[in-house]
Amino acid sequence: MKSQIPEPGIFLARAGERPLPGPDFAALARAVLDKGASFRFKATGFSMFPFIRNGDVVTVSPLAGNPPRLGDVVAFVTSGQQKLMVHRVIRIMGDSFLIKGDNRYSADGLSPKASILGRVTRVERGKKAVFSGIGPERALIVLLSRRGVVLTLLLPVWRIVRPVMRRWIA
Amino acid sequence: MEAKIRLDAIYGPSEDVVSREIEGELLIVPLAAGVGDIEDELFTLNKTGRIIWELLGGQKNLKNVVAELFARFEAPVGEIEEDVIGLVEELLKRGMLVEISNT
Numbered sequence: 001m002k003s004q005i006p007e008p009g010i011f012l013a014r015a016g017e018r019p020l021p022g023p024d025f026a027a028l029a030r031a032v033l034d035k036g037a038s039f040r041f042k043a044t045g046f047s048m049f050p051f052i053r054n055g056d057v058v059t060v061s062p063l064a065g066n067p068p069r070l071g072d073v074v075a076f077v078t079s080g081q082q083k084l085m086v087h088r089v090i091r092i093m094g095d096s097f098l099i100k101g102d103n104r105y106s107a108d109g110l111s112p113k114a115s116i117l118g119r120v121t122r123v124e125r126g127k128k129a130v131f132s133g134i135g136p137e138r139a140l141i142v143l144l145s146r147r148g149v150v151l152t153l154l155l156p157v158w159r160i161v162r163p164v165m166r167r168w169i170a
Numbered sequence: 171m172e173a174k175i176r177l178d179a180i181y182g183p184s185e186d187v188v189s190r191e192i193e194g195e196l197l198i199v200p201l202a203a204g205v206g207d208i209e210d211e212l213f214t215l216n217k218t219g220r221i222i223w224e225l226l227g228g229q230k231n232l233k234n235v236v237a238e239l240f241a242r243f244e245a246p247v248g249e250i251e252e253d254v255i256g257l258v259e260e261l262l263k264r265g266m267l268v269e270i271s272n273t
Contacts, residue, residue, distance in 0.1 A: 002244045011219025011257045012264075015197055015212040024192040031188045032206030040207040056208050110213060
């Protein structure tokens, strides 16, 4: 016996902004990166302030066989809740990586290589790419982060140092 | 130039697309220019769209997809054909679907 068409009308639509459950979001990111494509999404939270802010749009690119380096900001899946998080590598211990948010006092713990899906290659704010601590300056950031320095507290200093570093990098 | 949709052709999901069922909804991310952009380019199919997407699995030509839908649903075959062609056009335009062969 035939039934009514379930939902006539527009079949394909933009999904719009919607929070996705943690494990599903992580699985979606993994599926995209496993195909060799980059994954672009809006970041939430303050754990990477000031380099990545709540609402910034982050692009994560596949590792492509190149293991994470010291200072890389990586997207990884947490072991407990299976959520996708974006924090910085502050120490490498064999095949494990000590990862920490720039705006946190303590590290997330050791993460195995398999849990790291990709590295951040671009951060956008207001549709423009912003300086995000993923260039040569990451060595200094790692040094400070290892010593438990929460970078937000250094913001006034950073505002003076940043233009100097930009000229140095250029 | 847009390709003409042929009822004797078989269409299937592109390799440059990721689809996942999340909370009962099918979400599709086209991988345009090597980027899966869920900030600006995340799509969803409604119930009917999802049924058509699942039938467009790369096994049946469009004529057979229309026939199967006509067998299941109370709607004129012309209307069903128009809806299927419309969705296929949209999916082809966004790189989510490709023509696999014509029979």
